[in-house]
Amino acid sequence: MSSEKISRRRFLQTSSTAAALWIPAGVNGYTQQELLSFASEEGMQRDISKWDLDTPSLCLDLDALEANIGHMQTTVGRNGIASRPHAKTHKCPTLAKMQLQSGSVGICTAKVSEAEVMFQHGISPIMMTTTNVTATKIKRAMALREANPEFIQATDSEQNARLLSEAAGAMGLTADVVIDVDPGGHRTGITPGQPALALALLIDQLPGLRLRGLLCYDGGSQHIKGFAARRLRTLERLLAATETFDLFNRNGLSTEIFSGGGTGSYNIDHETRGLTDIQVGSYVFMDAQYMDIGGKDNDVQYADFEPALTVLTTVLNDQYPGRCTTDAGAKACTINRPWARVKGETGMNYSSGSDEFGTLRYDDNPSRTYRVGDKIELIVSHCDPVVNLYDSLYAIRGERVEAIWPISARGMSA
Numbered sequence: 001m002s003s004e005k006i007s008r009r010r011f012l013q014t015s016s017t018a019a020a021l022w023i024p025a026g027v028n029g030y031t032q033q034e035l036l037s038f039a040s041e042e043g044m045q046r047d048i049s050k051w052d053l054d055t056p057s058l059c060l061d062l063d064a065l066e067a068n069i070g071h072m073q074t075t076v077g078r079n080g081i082a083s084r085p086h087a088k089t090h091k092c093p094t095l096a097k098m099q100l101q102s103g104s105v106g107i108c109t110a111k112v113s114e115a116e117v118m119f120q121h122g123i124s125p126i127m128m129t130t131t132n133v134t135a136t137k138i139k140r141a142m143a144l145r146e147a148n149p150e151f152i153q154a155t156d157s158e159q160n161a162r163l164l165s166e167a168a169g170a171m172g173l174t175a176d177v178v179i180d181v182d183p184g185g186h187r188t189g190i191t192p193g194q195p196a197l198a199l200a201l202l203i204d205q206l207p208g209l210r211l212r213g214l215l216c217y218d219g220g221s222q223h224i225k226g227f228a229a230r231r232l233r234t235l236e237r238l239l240a241a242t243e244t245f246d247l248f249n250r251n252g253l254s255t256e257i258f259s260g261g262g263t264g265s266y267n268i269d270h271e272t273r274g275l276t277d278i279q280v281g282s283y284v285f286m287d288a289q290y291m292d293i294g295g296k297d298n299d300v301q302y303a304d305f306e307p308a309l310t311v312l313t314t315v316l317n318d319q320y321p322g323r324c325t326t327d328a329g330a331k332a333c334t335i336n337r338p339w340a341r342v343k344g345e346t347g348m349n350y351s352s353g354s355d356e357f358g359t360l361r362y363d364d365n366p367s368r369t370y371r372v373g374d375k376i377e378l379i380v381s382h383c384d385p386v387v388n389l390y391d392s393l394y395a396i397r398g399e400r401v402e403a404i405w406p407i408s409a410r411g412m413s414a
């Protein structure tokens with residue numbers, strides 16, 4: 001008998017332990033398999049409430065998502081730059097298409113496998129912001145460029161540029177590249193100024209490459225608390241990239257693309273002279289890591305974007321005072337900090353240090369408490385690695401599940 005035909009209430013009433021348990025009325029409960037059979041990517045064929053979802057499950061609030069994408073596009077448009085959203089955040093072609101439809105000039109990817117998946121799903125304007133250094137990955141990237149003329153590859157050394165040019169030349173291609181310039185964090189990129197100029201002049205001479213410009217992403221700026229401090233650091237860190245942009249221009253080199261920035265600096269980056277587009281990622285979903293950095297008009301909370309991505313979890317145990325245990329631990333939420341937060345509630349703290357179990361601890365005055373079988377909605381800790389734990393997400397309008405979107409590049413880490 002399917003779970004549609006026998007409600008959980010009825011099941012519990014007929015089971016021996018029913019008296020001890022309380023389950024909200026009217027909740028059916030469906031397995032993911034059942035839901036997949038009800039849904040097409042375009043839409044769910046019947047009315048399913050998010051409270052019917054099996055847990056742990058990844059949920060996306062469509063109203064919040066649309067507001068986030070809309071706010072980003074309005075802001076960059078007003079500031080005279082563009083967005084080139086980073087697909088490392090969502091790994092979901094449906095979302096990438098929404099971003100492009102809203103006016104983004106392209107998407108970014110962090111991995112060649114991510115780029116391949118996006119292209120397989122019909123997305124062409126892709127800039128890969130990570131260098132590919134091994135023969136295997138260089139070959140893959142150039143094969144992708146052969147299939148997709150809108151693919152742009154980042155490079156940050158003369159040796160790497162020569163290898164890319166050789167691989168492109170062997171396929172009879174002229175591949176598009178941007179130079180990754182280090183903002184000072186030494187994670188990736190070439191030193192700005194003369195070293196970057198020397199690389200650009202080399203690329204200009206290499207038969208297999210075409211220079212399209214530069215990128216400079218300062219991850220360290222993004223989560224600085226307080227708008228004024230974040231603005232200062234963002235602009236300071238990008239100064240050398242602007243000087244490099246000027247050097248390229250003075251030497252007749254392409255600066256068609258000067259990309260950088262992220263969710264924390266989206267309304268600051270246009271002040272960096274020359275910058276053409278921002279590689280924003282987390283803004284689509286938001287997360288607990290970003291909620292505390294404070295915005296331009298709100299020192300405490302970063303309320304520019306709404307938390308759209310949540311994990312739905314079920315209470316497994318409520319027998320002990322001051323706490324309950326759920327079914328969403330590290331494998332559903334990661335162990336990133338700050339921990340996930342209970343949406344819309346106060347006076348309680350969630351943690352997901354155990355593999356399979358989450359712990360909710362109540363303060364002195366919690367806004368509510370939970371019973372076994374109750375569902376709890378959690379704002380994710382850090383969106384990128386949480387998304388990477390799920391094969392698909394539930395797209396939800398209000399409380400109704402509208403669609404199931406595959407996270408097609410999930411696990412594409414190579």
Ligand SMILES: Cc1ncc(COP(=O)(O)O)c(C=O)c1O
Binds near residue numbers: 086217262263264280
């Ligand atoms: C190169 C690069 N660009 C853009 C982003 C997006 O940043 P955010 O999620 O803060 O918008 C990241 C995130 O780590 C990144 O590594």
